[in-house]
Amino acid sequence: MSTAYIGRFAPSPSGELHFGSLIAALGSYLQARAQHGVWLVRIEDIDPPREVPGAADTILRQLEHYGLHWDGEVLYQSARHDAYREALAWLREHQRSYYCACTRSRIQQIGGIYDGHCRDLQHGPENAAVRLRQTQPVMSFTDRLRGEIVADPALAREDFIIHRRDGLFAYNLAVVVDDHFQGVSEIVRGADLIEPTVRQVSLYHQFGWQPPAWFHLPLALNADGNKLSKQNHAPALPQGDPKPMLVAALQFLNQPVTEHWRDLSTEALLREAAINWSPQRIPVNPAFSNALR
Template structure:
C-alpha cells in the first residue's frame, strides 16, 4: 500500500512553497489510492513559533487536505532517536566529535573524520557523528531521473545529534518514515541534497530505501526560496481558493474554467483524478507569478 506524508516544521505558518509540497504529496498519495500522513517536525525549538503547529493543521483543513490517522509530533519521539544513537555508539558505528564548523570550513568544507578514531567521551559538549559505511553517490528521482551526489558529501561522516543536544533532521526523518511505513517521500527540490544521506541511513539500518519525488521549488521575485526564514507571507486561510488554484497551476495542471469555478473539495477531487508526475515542470526552480484571473 502506498503511504505518503507531509512533514512541515512549525517555524511559522504555511506559505505558498509549503502549499506546493502539501498538495504534491497529497495528490501523489491519493492518486495511488494510498494514505497521506501528517507529521509535525518539531525537533528544533529555537526555530519554532508558538502556536504554529496548530495553525498548520488548521490551514490544511481550510484547504480541504484531510490527513489519515493521527498527527505525529517528533518532539514526542526523542527516546526512539536516542535509543538508536546509543546502539550505534555501543557498536562503534557512531562517535563523539568536537570539531567546530570553523575548523571544518578551514579544512575544505567537508568533515574529514578528524575525531573518528579518538574515542572521545561525551563529558564535554560534543556532536555525534555516524561512520559512513554505506555511501550513496546517486539515486533515482521519480521526476528528474538519476541524480548524482558529490563523493566528498556522500562519504562524509554526518551529524546525527548536534552539539547543543538537538537531534539531527536526517536521523529523525528516516526513523520516523520507517516507523510510519512511508513508501515514498514527495517534497521540495531544496531537499534533494540530503536524500543521499537518508538513503544511506536506510541501508545502515538494514531497511530497503523508499522512493523520492522532488517538486519544483517556489522562488520569490528575487530568486530566493519561499521560506519562513525569508519571510514568505502566510497563505490565506479565510480565502484559500486563489492560492490553491495558483499552486495547482504551478504543479502543471491545466485547469478548465468550470473546474476553477468549483468549490474546494471539487477542485481537490479533480486534482487527485488528473494528477500525473509527467505534468510537473522539468525545472527544479520556478518563480510563481500570482495572476489576477477571476475566481
C-alpha cells in the same frame, strides 16, 4: 482504502505555511490520493530555537482550511525522543557512530566538509556531537521526477552529524527513523531537500531498512530567484477562499484545471485534481539539476 502507498507532509513549526509550502503539501497529498493511498502529517518540532509558538496548530488549521485532510493521528517529533535515542544507541553499539569534539570554525577552516578527525580518538559524550561512521556512502539515487541524481562525492562520503553538540537530534536521523516507523513508501517534497537525500539513504542502509521512493517537486521562487521560505519572509497563505491559491499551485505543477473551478467546492476541486493528477507533467526547476554541485 489501500495502504500499499503511504505518503506524508512533514512541516517544521517555524512559521505559517506559504505558497511554497502549499506546493509541497498539495503535491504529496495528490500523489497519495491518486493512488488511493494514505496521506500522513508529521510536525517536525525537534529544533525548539527555530520554532514559533503556536505555529504547529496554525499549520494544521491551514491544511484543513485548504481541504488537505490527513489520515490518522498527527505525529509530533517532540514525542519521539526515545525512538531517536534507541536508534543512536543501536548505531553506537554496532560501532557505526562516534563522538566528535570538532568546532564549527575548525570545519570551516578546512573547507566546510568534515575530514573524519575524531573517528579514532575515542572521545566521550561531553561537549561532543555524534557523527555517523560513513562506510557505505551513497553516490546517487533515483528521483521519480528527475531520474538519477548524482551526489557531490565529498558530501556523500562525509561522516555527518546525527546528534548535535547542543543535545538536539539531527534532522537526518529523526526523519529516517520516523519515515521508517510510519511505513512511508514514497517521500514527495521540495527540491531544496535533494542534497541530504543520499545521507538519508545511507542511514536506511546502516539500519538495514528499505528506503522509500523519492520525488522532489520544483520550488516556487521569489523575484530575486530565491526559494519562497519563512526565512525569506514569504507571505502566509491567505485565510479567505482557498480555491484561487489551490488553482495557482496546480498550475505551478502544470496540472489540468477545469475552467469552471470557481463553481466547485474545495473538496470537489481537490477530488478532480486527484483524478487528473499527472506527475509526468510536473516541470523541473532548471536551477536544480541532476548534479548536486
